[in-house]
Amino acid sequence: MTEPASDPLGLAAFACRPSTSRGRRHADSRPDLRNAFQRDRDRIIHSAAFRRLEYKTQVFVNHEGDLFRTRLTHSLEVAQIARTIARALGLNEDLTEAIALAHDLGHTPFGHAGQTALNDCMAKYGGFEHNLQSLRVVDQLETRYPDHDGLNLTFETREGLVKRCPLAHAERLGDVGQRFIDGTQPSLEAQLTNVADEIAYNSHDVDDGLRAGLLDIDALREVEWIDALDRHVEAEYPALGGRRRVYRIVRELIAGQVNDLLTTSRERITRANPLGPDDVRASAQPLIAFSPGMQARHRALKDHLMANLYRHYRVHRMTTKADHVVHSLFERFMADLQLLPPEFAESARERAGHNGRRGQARVIADYIAGMTDRFALEEYERLTDPTKLT
Incomplete structure (x- = not known):
């Protein structure tokens, strides 16, 4: 475990170095201030x-x-x-x-409860992890x-x-x-x-x-x-x-x-x-x-x-509510893409054209996974509460 004395970064021989990185997927500039x-x-x-x-x-x-x-x-x-x-x-x-x-x-x-629920929703479409x-x-x-x-x-x-x-x-x-x-x-x-x-x-x-x-x-x-x-x-x-x-x-x-x-x-x-x-x-x-x-x-x-x-x-109550909210959002969006924000609805239609309901479901999973707890609860209310019109 002796560190190379000449290494300017002070790294061990088995450490990863930016100078020998396998690189990025797209060509990129290399500014001097940051590796x-x-x-x-x-x-x-x-x-x-x-x-x-x-x-x-x-x-x-x-x-x-x-x-x-x-x-x-x-x-x-x-x-x-x-x-x-x-x-x-x-x-x-x-x-x-x-x-x-x-x-x-x-x-x-909703933490792991949300992941479990979304994975269940996506079971027929490739799962979620x-x-x-x-x-x-x-x-x-x-x-x-x-x-x-x-x-x-x-x-x-x-x-x-x-x-x-x-x-x-x-x-x-x-x-x-x-x-x-x-x-x-x-x-x-x-x-x-x-x-x-x-x-x-x-x-x-x-x-x-x-x-x-x-x-x-x-x-x-x-x-x-x-x-x-x-x-x-x-x-x-x-x-x-x-x-x-x-x-x-x-x-x-x-x-x-x-x-x-x-x-x-x-x-x-x-x-x-x-x-x-x-x-x-x-x-x-x-x-x-x-x-x-x-x-x-x-x-x-x-x-x-x-x-x-x-x-x-008390945690189980939250888990049960999270499961219900995630399942409800997924099912409603799958049934009616018009309920999605325009950019997600357009992407879902495009993916559905290439990969059927599997592609559509993946876009919906992306949308739900990106939600915060608060936004997910608000979105659920907007879709289910008649008094919430927008």
């Missing part, structure tokens, strides 16, 4: 899809409280965790940040440039957006789908961002669940991992209580995962001894990973969150 991955990051931040993440659910619907996490705050937290680990491993921070900021651009309103939708957003749906669709990001950023992909879809994705066909790995920056997403998701759902009163710290101590952390915090700060106690536990939760990931990943990288990104991609298994012990702790925490947070009756 290719920094330009990717900036294009993502300035995109409409990124701004909409502010009003898309993580677990709690946006209007349920100002302090709960949204897809935007989650993406920023993933980027912070991933950059810290990238720096420690000698990976490319700019590329890591770009992937982290873009990884949820394809998420539906938010990672593939994120790639679709940056490749096709953003319209910021006069001569091409999408944000025209580098291959390295785009490959990091697709965590999993059925072979049938992979064959249609071209360059970024080839690794699913070949059984190879993505870059270490992509692998890292995937795990950083998991660290942020679990840790901050604990925080939000406690804040909302859906989780109880004493009940959480049924999870051995949380119990050990809580006892450690209590020993260090005997009088600490309330939110300060929760913050400290969540901080320890994140730090423990980061340290385990660093130790295990360093060991894996040392054993594999990749001399460059191509060696990383040729590895049989991911090189960024938790230890078996941490994986077991993760499973125990996820089981507790599933039983006590994600299946809580």
